[in-house]
Amino acid sequence: MLVKLLKRVLPLAAISWLKQTLARMQRLFIRLFAANGFLASLYYTFFSRQFYREHRAVLLGQLAYWQDLKQSRQSSWLLRRNIHRLEKGLIMQPRREVFAEAYIGETVNCYTDAVRAGSLCAAELKWAHDVLTDYFKIVSPGKVQDAAKACFISVTPMAEVVSSVPYPHSELPDCPIDYEQLLLLFRRRRSVRWYLPRPVDMALIRKAVGAAALAPSACNRQPFSFYVVNDAVKAASLAECAMGTVGFAGNLPCVIAIVGDLGAYPAERDRHVIYIDGSLAAMQLMLAFETLGLSTCPINWPDIEERERLLSRKLGLDYSERTIMLLAVGYAQPEGGIPFSQKKDDNLLIKEIQ
Numbered sequence: 001m002l003v004k005l006l007k008r009v010l011p012l013a014a015i016s017w018l019k020q021t022l023a024r025m026q027r028l029f030i031r032l033f034a035a036n037g038f039l040a041s042l043y044y045t046f047f048s049r050q051f052y053r054e055h056r057a058v059l060l061g062q063l064a065y066w067q068d069l070k071q072s073r074q075s076s077w078l079l080r081r082n083i084h085r086l087e088k089g090l091i092m093q094p095r096r097e098v099f100a101e102a103y104i105g106e107t108v109n110c111y112t113d114a115v116r117a118g119s120l121c122a123a124e125l126k127w128a129h130d131v132l133t134d135y136f137k138i139v140s141p142g143k144v145q146d147a148a149k150a151c152f153i154s155v156t157p158m159a160e161v162v163s164s165v166p167y168p169h170s171e172l173p174d175c176p177i178d179y180e181q182l183l184l185l186f187r188r189r190r191s192v193r194w195y196l197p198r199p200v201d202m203a204l205i206r207k208a209v210g211a212a213a214l215a216p217s218a219c220n221r222q223p224f225s226f227y228v229v230n231d232a233v234k235a236a237s238l239a240e241c242a243m244g245t246v247g248f249a250g251n252l253p254c255v256i257a258i259v260g261d262l263g264a265y266p267a268e269r270d271r272h273v274i275y276i277d278g279s280l281a282a283m284q285l286m287l288a289f290e291t292l293g294l295s296t297c298p299i300n301w302p303d304i305e306e307r308e309r310l311l312s313r314k315l316g317l318d319y320s321e322r323t324i325m326l327l328a329v330g331y332a333q334p335e336g337g338i339p340f341s342q343k344k345d346d347n348l349l350i351k352e353i354q
Contacts, residue, residue: 052305098145191338
């Protein structure tokens, strides 16, 4: 209210001077508190609320992680992580005779709970079963390994042939495209803001998400979901939550929210992985859409508390779930404008370390 009043009563020159003065004071203030970690913590405790949501979201994510271990769900964060750890042990060069002693017990316990609950999706269950079978076939006997193996066999037999296990690089399919073809796809993928009033086929969205799911993910946890709003009116309402969509939000036929789940992690050190993994998947999603004749526009999602609350209500998110970005999807208007957006070249981007 005070800011609005000052803007009405003060001349533009006075407002400009006031802004510059406050900016100088802020820089001095920040320079003081940036001197060390303790002062920085004091600054964000008493003078800024910018990280309040992240602090609470990370803690609630840890609680959600531990609660997830007690629930029957289609996917298990712990099982996915540990099965991938076993895979890395299986491909190690040279491979150790004994490995995974520290976590094989909890992995098998998690697996047996999932089998008994009967809720884990079939593909994830098979992957876990095959990797565990492969592990127990090659690992040297020991007290820990033998106990885990007995527990594993008590709920499911070890298969003679397994398919969802590590394989040699030579078995990858041949690459059917060359660099120039790939570069052409990258050049076609532009941020499009003007779309035809044409609904997006949900079957195409599912195909694109299937391609996005192949993106790399730390310990293969894939801590993200795609919230699809495939209705022009609702999509506009969602897009308006973000900054920078004024003037074109009402033109979007479909908006997808890429949402990260902090409940995938028991420790603060992994709090940024949702943004890394979610962004990797989002880029693959955009490229997949391009091959399907659909254009996209990633919409920046700044960390503003009021807008976080608004979007969370619209999507029905838990506090530990955080929006990574919004993504507009649709059929591009042939005459719709696209910013040139000059990109930095390799001389600016590469920092060679001698």
